Amino acid sequence: MKLNINIPKHAELIAKYIAEEMTSKELVNFEAIVNMHIENELLIREMKHDWKLMGSEKVKKPNVDKAWNSILCKLENEDLIAETKAIPIYKMQWAQLAAAMLTILIISSVFLLSGIWSKDIIIQSSSDPSTMVETLVDGSTIYLKPNTQISFNHKFGEKNRKLNLNGEAFFDVTSNPNLPFEIVTKDATVIVLGTSFTVKSLNQNNFEVVVESGTVSISSKTNDKSFLVATAGERVTLANNQLTKSIVLDKSYHLWKTQRLHFKDESIANIIQVINKNYKSNIILNSPELQNNRITVTFYNNSLNSIVEVICAALSLEAQHTDNAIILWQSSNAKR
Template identity: 35%
Template sequence: MKKAKEHIDETILLKIIENTADVNERSLFKRWIESSDMHAETFEQLKKLNQLTSIDIFNQQKNWESVLKKVKEEKAIPDYIELPVAQRSTITLQLRTFLRYAAMLLILLGVSFLIKIVVFDSQQLTISGKDMKLHEAYTLADGSKVYLNGNSEISFSKKFGIKERKITLKGEAFFEVQRNEKMPFSITTCKTTTEVLGTSFNVYSELSGKVKVSVVTGVVSFYSGEKENGLKLVAGEQGSYNPDLQKIVKDKNVDMNLLAWKTGILYFNETPITDAFNLLQKQYSRVFVFEPKQGSIPLLTTTFDNQTLEAVLDELNLLLNTKNVCKNDTIFFKSFIK
């Protein structure tokens, strides 16, 4: 049976090379080295590089200081132009020495960079709404909760909540943020940033770059570019960002179905059937088409509370005096006259 590839922290490899690893770290190293031939080859290369130079492959600042120190140990370069041949040879030798160490540094940094990409764990976590149950919340390390809509996803550092609370969003999500006045919570989506200390709000973004932030409780800072140019939004308000105008507009949120995707509840009060069908399409991932035989477009007044698609279709047929026909993912409602 093929072994699953293990991952390991780079500092453990350095400890193994320097013979300073403890029992647990050696056990982790043993599992890692045995999980892939590539790991063994990589480690052998690291050992050889470590034997060739004292440069620390995991510390770029230390690497550079080491190179400068070795260059300075050579004879100083005179600061005049006309030099005897011997002096010119000294400069050539110093230049070659510098280039040799610089080349070694670049090689080591390159190896370290590739190892970080290929071998070690990614420092980012990505959570997708497709992998979550309906109405299920994802709880972050700080206790904040995130509800993801459909194909939406969030990405954040594995160290989230230690020094900062930053998230990148694609799509739509509802946030219930734990208050922390010393560590603001921020969401970046498209070209906007939403920043809070602790509150609840919804963020909706489109591929076109449009973003809408709707606040349920607390205060939210919503901006694009400089924070000072942003807007403060309170409960009941929403901010809309238009990428074409590069401007954020604030207004009142009067949409009763703002969180229908999260709660499963849809309210209709004399709503034009075309508008109602647009909301139903998002809720049930189907295309709703109304085909009237005659007369005006009807208005819909009802409430759907977490009902199945079949139950919704039955009620719509009763209210609209229609019968529906399903073709693939499209549902046609055909009017009939008694």
């Protein structure tokens, strides 16, 4: 089932979830619905973000009870519900949230909630000394250093692959000649087809690109004549609106990205893809049904065997080690 904020029942469920008013059983059932479609996950992530923003905005408080009753009357008049019942909204935090969201749909002029219908997806790493790993819909993987933010349109991967970066991140870009991958910072724009590299954009005169593989083009946003192409083993920096290129002498420059890997609510399929890439391993799931299982986990300088043990323990899996692969399958003792 795909969640739709325009459907009152769905809006109530989302509001109750965000307000943390669900019972344990309701929570399990709702999260199962969310995990059915990536669109559901993106919607919940965006609504959580917007609800936090609403808490920090000075807005005119709507008459929630009145708005909710008006909405119910409208739905009843249009035969969208069978009957209406009095709802003690003042007693239920989640109902207030649902009414507030529906008020925005029906009477958008009641108050201004900055960003609630924003089409941008924002991913922010914490200050914790871990590398946050995100796999995008196009298969590209991003390793975010602490206090780094990326944002992109919710239709990323359809007509373009453009995102904004503030901070430092390593990009392992999936090749697609028809859709170049574009990274926009406040100082410069980086465009690639399929390669791996680090981009750092922290403040003025602190822009840097270090290429691990492939070819990258970099252009200054303030100097149209400043444009460079860099290949593996090269570094590009920006100073006084001028790009300069040099050779990377430190061969371990990119090792930071795998020292402390943090996955937040990530699918096991994407986690295994990242592990296989960085550990030169061949971990295989024996059933497609396992691929969408999601976990939050941090690996801190773990060996490959310990990583496999953690994954198996978290998802009740068993592992078989062969000469050229590690095969994971559902344990017979797993709870059904």
